[in-house]
Amino acid sequence: MAPPRNRRPGFSRRAQYGLFFSYVAAIGLLLIGGTLVLVSRYNPHLFAALRSTVAEVTTPVSSGLDAARRGIGGVPGAIGSYFGVRGENARLKRQIEAEHAALQRALGLERENQRLRLLLKARDATPETIVVARLVNSSASSTRRYATLNAGSWQRVAQGQPVRDGAGLIGQVVEAGPNASRVLLVTDPDSTIPVRRASDGLPAIVTGRGDGTLDVRAANAAANPFRPGDLLVTSGTGGVFPPNIPIGRITQIGRDSATAAPVSNPDMADFVMVLRVFLPEPAPPPQPFPTPKAK
Amino acid sequence: MALDLTPLGVPSPRPRARWLAPLSIALASLITILPVVATVPFLPPFGLLMLLGWRLTRADALRVWAAAPLGLFDDLVSGQPFGSAMFLWTACMLIIDVLETRIVWRNFWQDWLIAAGATGFVLIAGRFIAAPISAKVDAALLLQAGASAMLFPLASRLCAWLDRDVQKA
Numbered sequence: 001m002a003p004p005r006n007r008r009p010g011f012s013r014r015a016q017y018g019l020f021f022s023y024v025a026a027i028g029l030l031l032i033g034g035t036l037v038l039v040s041r042y043n044p045h046l047f048a049a050l051r052s053t054v055a056e057v058t059t060p061v062s063s064g065l066d067a068a069r070r071g072i073g074g075v076p077g078a079i080g081s082y083f084g085v086r087g088e089n090a091r092l093k094r095q096i097e098a099e100h101a102a103l104q105r106a107l108g109l110e111r112e113n114q115r116l117r118l119l120l121k122a123r124d125a126t127p128e129t130i131v132v133a134r135l136v137n138s139s140a141s142s143t144r145r146y147a148t149l150n151a152g153s154w155q156r157v158a159q160g161q162p163v164r165d166g167a168g169l170i171g172q173v174v175e176a177g178p179n180a181s182r183v184l185l186v187t188d189p190d191s192t193i194p195v196r197r198a199s200d201g202l203p204a205i206v207t208g209r210g211d212g213t214l215d216v217r218a219a220n221a222a223a224n225p226f227r228p229g230d231l232l233v234t235s236g237t238g239g240v241f242p243p244n245i246p247i248g249r250i251t252q253i254g255r256d257s258a259t260a261a262p263v264s265n266p267d268m269a270d271f272v273m274v275l276r277v278f279l280p281e282p283a284p285p286p287q288p289f290p291t292p293k294a295k
Numbered sequence: 296m297a298l299d300l301t302p303l304g305v306p307s308p309r310p311r312a313r314w315l316a317p318l319s320i321a322l323a324s325l326i327t328i329l330p331v332v333a334t335v336p337f338l339p340p341f342g343l344l345m346l347l348g349w350r351l352t353r354a355d356a357l358r359v360w361a362a363a364p365l366g367l368f369d370d371l372v373s374g375q376p377f378g379s380a381m382f383l384w385t386a387c388m389l390i391i392d393v394l395e396t397r398i399v400w401r402n403f404w405q406d407w408l409i410a411a412g413a414t415g416f417v418l419i420a421g422r423f424i425a426a427p428i429s430a431k432v433d434a435a436l437l438l439q440a441g442a443s444a445m446l447f448p449l450a451s452r453l454c455a456w457l458d459r460d461v462q463k464a
Contacts, residue, residue, distance in 0.1 A: 022359050023389075029363035030385040036378025037424055047377040054371045058328045066330035139374025140333035141340050143426040143436065146374045147332045187334055189430035210430035212334035267332040 045159075045175055052177025055148055059180035062136035063150045070270075130274045131155040135170070135183065135266050143210060145188035147171070147266055151274065152179045160240060162275045168246035168263035169193070169234060170272055186247060186262060187212055194219075194237040195247055197230050206232060206247060206260065214248045214260040226250045226258040239279030312356035312458045316349045317365060319457060323450075324369040335435040339443035340417065341450075342369045346384060347413055348450035350391055351406040353458050362388040379424045383417045406451070411444035418443065 040046060133151035151157050153176050161173045163183050171185040184191050187208040195206045195216075203219040204226075216232065218225055230250040236243030248260035266272070324342030346365060349356045366380035373380065391409060398405060418440045426432055 026360040026363070026385055026389060029360050030382060030389065033363060033366065033378045033382030033385060037376055037382055040377040041424075044376060050377075051371050054368075058325065058372065062328045062330050065328070069330050135332050136330050137328045138332040139336075140327055140329070140331055141336060141338040141439075142374040143336050143422045143430065143432045144374045145334070185332075185334075189426045189432070208430075210335075210426055210432040211435055213431075265334075267334070269332075 048175040048177075048182075051182070052152075052175055052180060055180040055182070056177055059136060059148055059150050062148065063134065066134060066136045128276045130161060130276055131157060132271050132273050133157075135269065135272055138185075138266075144190070145185040145208065145210065146174075147183045147185055149173070149181045149183050149272070149274070150179070152177045152181045154178050157181050157274050160277055162241045162245070162277070163272050164245055164275060165264045165266070165269035165272045167265075167269075168248075169241065170264055170266050170269065172240065173274065185266060186214065193241060193247065194235045195232045196235040197226070198233045198246075199230065203235060203237070204232065209259070212262075213251070214262060216248070216250065216258040216260050217256070224253060224256060224258060226253055228253065231263075232260060236278055240277055242275060242278040310356070310458070311460050312349070312353055315457050316353075316356040316454075317361060319454070320345045320349065320365050321368055324365070324372055327372050327374070336432065336439050337435070339439060339446055340369075340373070340414065342373075343380070343384060343387075343414060343417055344410075344443060344446055344450040345454065347387070347391075347410040347447065348454035350388060351410060352451055352454045354395070356458070357388075359388050359392060360385070375421055375425050379421050380417070383420055387413045387417060403448075403451075407444075407447055410447040410451075414443040414447070415440045 131151045133149050133155070135147045136150050138147040139145065147170075149157070149163065157173055157176045159173055159176050163170045163173060169186055171183040171188075171191065173181050174184045175182040185208070186193060186206070187210065189208050189210040191208045193206045194203065196203050202221070202225060205217050205219055207215045207217075209215050216226060228250050231246060232248050232250070234241040234243055234245045234247060246263045248262045250258050251261045252259040320342050323345040326338065326341045329338075342365065346357075346362060362384040363381050366382070366384035367378070369375075369380040369384070370377050391413070394409060401409075418436055422430075422432060422436050
């Protein structure tokens, strides 16, 4: 490549000053950038409004691309099912007749079950779902693991709410815009979730490792008590995540911590559910009654 | 930099690179809106690659401070902490300006080496800014840096193609 033209842009004072001030501006902006990094290190959600403004514009595009991706991915299956449908129809008709008797028996059992539940006054422990939406894109070029959800405060999504799919916990809403929100996935290095072992309730802490797996540390045992295959579920401690949502399965045992594979793959999840915060934050303590100042 | 020169009193037509360069860099940053929920950082920083492509194939397309607003936009869509790309991209531009005074006659291989160093620097520094030291992202990060370095010739060709309206003297 040819060398750039002489760095002194001729004898024009205006051009010389312009070049000089462009470097002054660059160094000034460099310093501002460094300051912003420090600020966002201590208050990472300070600039959430700016980010969600951009996300409001990009999320509909992502949603459209996502729908196109799912549509194209469904084409081979649709063709196959078109040809398979005649044979399947005949088979299903036979199956319905065979299962009619079983269905009647099951309906009877269901009625009995409802009666018994009423007697016990038992309630389903599933917490209320706020909205069902899709994860449409993510921070695929960053070492942080964020995903964008195509629902926001217009759908009553708020900061702090847990996000799960059918298989297990996916993450937590960290920033909610009007129609899009950011979800911190459980695999993010900054995500920390209190869990317990499903078999015996041993408490532990799950942290993301950033490479798609989870780091598990027992909360109170000195030795490492985990075995491969142990299922971890949320414990409900801390009041954010409802208890008993599966989160991961132990795959490897380290010296003082274990590695777990998450049970849900956010890229394969068709829909995710945003849940209510398990125990909402308590109301602020009452303000002391203002006493008149003594003169 | 020397765009204000008007030889023979005839102003040369404004090259379209002046507006196309920032636009193409911002569009390249927006590649993260692809509908994929990643579990590892696998996408190369396309915005940075385009920035380096423009800077190294056509040095006068971008003012030296233009990396800062473009980096700020990249921070809004990339998931990195706000300000990190603004800081690191501007640092890259200044470092390349310093290198340009030392390595004056460069060929493409040297440009490629500079770009590989710059993407590696931005990715590794960005990792330390964004994620705690204990995060196990280093293997994925090295792959990402390698892929980014391999993609630089493509970005460079794309910039040259976008810049084809310029009449070569």
